[in-house]
Amino acid sequence: MPAARDTPPDFAPLVARVRDDRDEAAARTMVELLYPAVVRIVRGHLPRRVAEEDLTQEVFMKVFARIDQWRGPMPFEHWVSRVAVTTCLDALRHQKRRPELRWADLSEQEVEVLDQVLQDHSQASSGDAVSARELAHKLLETLKPADRLVLTMIDMEGRSVAEVQAVTGWSATLVKVRAFRARRKLRKAMEALESTPQLRQQKAVV
Numbered sequence: 001m002p003a004a005r006d007t008p009p010d011f012a013p014l015v016a017r018v019r020d021d022r023d024e025a026a027a028r029t030m031v032e033l034l035y036p037a038v039v040r041i042v043r044g045h046l047p048r049r050v051a052e053e054d055l056t057q058e059v060f061m062k063v064f065a066r067i068d069q070w071r072g073p074m075p076f077e078h079w080v081s082r083v084a085v086t087t088c089l090d091a092l093r094h095q096k097r098r099p100e101l102r103w104a105d106l107s108e109q110e111v112e113v114l115d116q117v118l119q120d121h122s123q124a125s126s127g128d129a130v131s132a133r134e135l136a137h138k139l140l141e142t143l144k145p146a147d148r149l150v151l152t153m154i155d156m157e158g159r160s161v162a163e164v165q166a167v168t169g170w171s172a173t174l175v176k177v178r179a180f181r182a183r184r185k186l187r188k189a190m191e192a193l194e195s196t197p198q199l200r201q202q203k204a205v206v
Helices: 012-021 024-044 052-065 076-094 108-118 126-140 145-156 161-168 172-194 197-205
Strands: none
Touching: 012 024, 024 052, 024 076, 024 145, 052 076, 076 145, 076 161, 126 145, 126 172, 145 161, 145 172, 161 172
């Protein structure tokens, strides 16, 4: 992969060479420059049972198939990010969505983390942090693809509303409203787990 650059690369000449001349060398350079950003999006929104490399290749296939659609002033890398996000959303929609997270899906550590979160416990070990992230991913899988996308980008990847706008094309208001509603749905999913007999029994023992 190419070394990090202080300024963004100028994709316009590469796009022209790919679009007008079908220049394979330009296409390879474009993939090398864009690969880190694309694979980061794919890894953050990869459906279960879908190979990372397969979905990444699908993104680039769509980029080259639709390259005639890109026009300024949107930066080319932002346009590619939108293609990547849309491809991930399509893959998530085609995946059979589970209506709820079952108790049997949780590991013992995840159960403990869930109890800590619901009881507002502030202390957690590094192992708990890993379990909390796994639990978060499992809870996110219960959401609709767009809701899962916005929470992953904002709450787990630390992206700003403006960054989410750039890669999704949504308005700032839509990003904020969708994030608010998705967090509420996620809380309901956690509360549903809290109400299971297994967790109540565990608390009674403790």
